[in-house]
Amino acid sequence: MDLSLFTGGAILGAVIGFWNQIKSFLWSIVSILIQKADITTEEAHNTIIAYLYKEYKHVSIYDQVFGAQNESYRTGKYGLVAYEQLGKKSMIFFDRSKKCFINFPFVFSIKQENPKGNGTEYPEVDTNKVFSSLLFIRGTINIDQIIKEATKVRNNLAWNIEDKEGKTDRFEIFYLPDKETDNQKYFQKQKDGLVWYKQNQYRLIGTEKDELGRKKTTQGSAISNLYFPDDIKKLIRSIELWVKSEQWYKKKNIPWKRGWLLYGPPGTGKTALVRAFAEDLDLPIYVFSLAQMSNGTLMDCWKNLQLNIPCIALIEDIDNIFDGRKNICQKVPFYTNTSTGGNEDNDTSQTKVMQPLTFDCFINCLDGVDKSIGVFTIITTNNIHKVDEAIGKPNDNGEYVSSRPGRIDKVIKLSYMSKDNRREMAKKILSEYLEKMSDVEQHIDSIEKETPAQFQEYCAQIALEEYWKREGN
Known part of the structure; x- marks a missing residue:
C-alpha cells in the first residue's frame, strides 16, 4: 500500500485543522509589509468608497453592480433611473501623492457577507463586524487623512455647504415612514437626509442629479396663487425672512425654529399653503404619518430630518391621532415588519411588536432635548378643540400668537374666503x-x-x- 497517500491525507488534514492558526501566522508575516484598516460601520463604508471614487484614480476594470429605480423627474414624469452602486465590489485605487516617484496602489476590499446591525440607535463599534477593508503597503497611505476628508465631504453634502445644486434644488417630499419600503430600508436609502440619488455612493447613468425631483405645481410664486387675508399674507412673508436669518438667530441666542398650527374646515388651504412654502422657499417637506409610528420610529425620523435643514415637518390632521393627549388611532400594540439591518442584498425582515406612540414623545420631539433647530413644524387640524394645550391654543389678542410659543409660535385659523x-x-x-x-x-x-x-x-x-x-x- 502506498504510504504517500496516507501521508498526503494526514498533511491535508493537519492543514485544514490548523488553517486558522496557519492563516494568522502567514498574515503576521505579510503584515510586516502590508497594513489592513477595517471599516466596521455601513456609514463609514459608504462615505469612504464615495470619496475614493470621486477623488482618487482607480483601475477601470473591476466587477460592477448596477440597478434601476423609479423616481420623479423635474419635468413631471416618473420613470426609471439607472445607477451603479459603489462599494459592492473590491476596487484598486492609487494614492494621490507620490512616494519615490510612484503613486502607490491600495485595495478597497469588500467583505463577502456584510454584518447585520443590532438595530440600536448608536451601535458600538464591534471589530468582529467588518464591512470592508483598506489594504496598502505600510507607510504609503495616510488612512487618517482619507477618513477625515471623506467625512468632511459627506457632512458638507448633507449640510449643503459645498453642494451648489443642493442649495437650488432642495424641494422634495419625504414620507415618514416611507410609503413603499419598511423603516430600516428607508434609512438605508435616506440616512443622510438626502434622497438616494444625491448620495455619492450611487453613480447615475444617463441622468443628472438636477433632472430628478418633484416638479413644482405652479409657474412663478406658488404662494401668490393662494388667496388669504392681508394679515395672514404678512405672516407668510415672515417665514421667508426666517429661512434667511439663521445667523441672526444664533447671534441673539434664539433657537432657529418655527412652529405653526393651522386649523379650520377642510378645503381651506392648509396643505396647499405648506406645499407653497416648500416650493417658493426651496425646502424639503417631511410628511409624518403618526398613525404608523411608535415612539422609537418617530424619534429616529425626527433626527433624520435634522440632517437636511432648513426643512418643513408636516403633521396633518393631528386630531385624528390625539384627542387631547390620548392616542385614539393606536389603542393597542401593533405589528410591523422591520429590517435586521446591514447590507440590502443580505437583508432579512422580522415582525416586531410596536407600542403606540405617546403624546409625551411627540411633545419632546417638538421642544425636548433636540431643539428642532432649522425645522419649520406645521401641524394641521380640522378640530381645534381636540388639540391639547401643551401643543398650543389660539389667543384672543388678534395676533395669532400661540398659548405655547416655543413649541408652536402661531395658531392660525384658515377659514372661508372673503x-x-x-x-x-x-x-x-x-x-x-x-x-x-x-x-x-x-x-x-x-x-x-x-x-x-x-x-x-x-x-x-x-x-x-x-x-x-x-x-x-
Whole structure:
C-alpha cells in the first residue's frame, strides 16, 4: 500500500485543522509589509468608497453592480433611473501623492457577507463586524487623512455647504415612514437626509442629479396663487425672512425654529399653503404619518430630518391621532415588519411588536432635548378643540400668537374666503372670459361660506365650459 497517500491525507488534514492558526501566522508575516484598516460601520463604508471614487484614480476594470429605480423627474414624469452602486465590489485605487516617484496602489476590499446591525440607535463599534477593508503597503497611505476628508465631504453634502445644486434644488417630499419600503430600508436609502440619488455612493447613468425631483405645481410664486387675508399674507412673508436669518438667530441666542398650527374646515388651504412654502422657499417637506409610528420610529425620523435643514415637518390632521393627549388611532400594540439591518442584498425582515406612540414623545420631539433647530413644524387640524394645550391654543389678542410659543409660535385659523378674495380668484381663472363675472358676482352674493377648494372648482367649471365652447367652434 502506498504510504504517500496516507501521508498526503494526514498533511491535508493537519492543514485544514490548523488553517486558522496557519492563516494568522502567514498574515503576521505579510503584515510586516502590508497594513489592513477595517471599516466596521455601513456609514463609514459608504462615505469612504464615495470619496475614493470621486477623488482618487482607480483601475477601470473591476466587477460592477448596477440597478434601476423609479423616481420623479423635474419635468413631471416618473420613470426609471439607472445607477451603479459603489462599494459592492473590491476596487484598486492609487494614492494621490507620490512616494519615490510612484503613486502607490491600495485595495478597497469588500467583505463577502456584510454584518447585520443590532438595530440600536448608536451601535458600538464591534471589530468582529467588518464591512470592508483598506489594504496598502505600510507607510504609503495616510488612512487618517482619507477618513477625515471623506467625512468632511459627506457632512458638507448633507449640510449643503459645498453642494451648489443642493442649495437650488432642495424641494422634495419625504414620507415618514416611507410609503413603499419598511423603516430600516428607508434609512438605508435616506440616512443622510438626502434622497438616494444625491448620495455619492450611487453613480447615475444617463441622468443628472438636477433632472430628478418633484416638479413644482405652479409657474412663478406658488404662494401668490393662494388667496388669504392681508394679515395672514404678512405672516407668510415672515417665514421667508426666517429661512434667511439663521445667523441672526444664533447671534441673539434664539433657537432657529418655527412652529405653526393651522386649523379650520377642510378645503381651506392648509396643505396647499405648506406645499407653497416648500416650493417658493426651496425646502424639503417631511410628511409624518403618526398613525404608523411608535415612539422609537418617530424619534429616529425626527433626527433624520435634522440632517437636511432648513426643512418643513408636516403633521396633518393631528386630531385624528390625539384627542387631547390620548392616542385614539393606536389603542393597542401593533405589528410591523422591520429590517435586521446591514447590507440590502443580505437583508432579512422580522415582525416586531410596536407600542403606540405617546403624546409625551411627540411633545419632546417638538421642544425636548433636540431643539428642532432649522425645522419649520406645521401641524394641521380640522378640530381645534381636540388639540391639547401643551401643543398650543389660539389667543384672543388678534395676533395669532400661540398659548405655547416655543413649541408652536402661531395658531392660525384658515377659514372661508372673503368676497374680495373670491373676486380676485375668479378674475384670475376667468381672465379670458370676463363676461362671465356677472354670474360669478351673483354666486358670491348668494353664498356666504365657501372654501378656496369649493370656489376654485366653481370657477374652473365655468372656465372649462367656455374653453370647450370656443374649441368646438
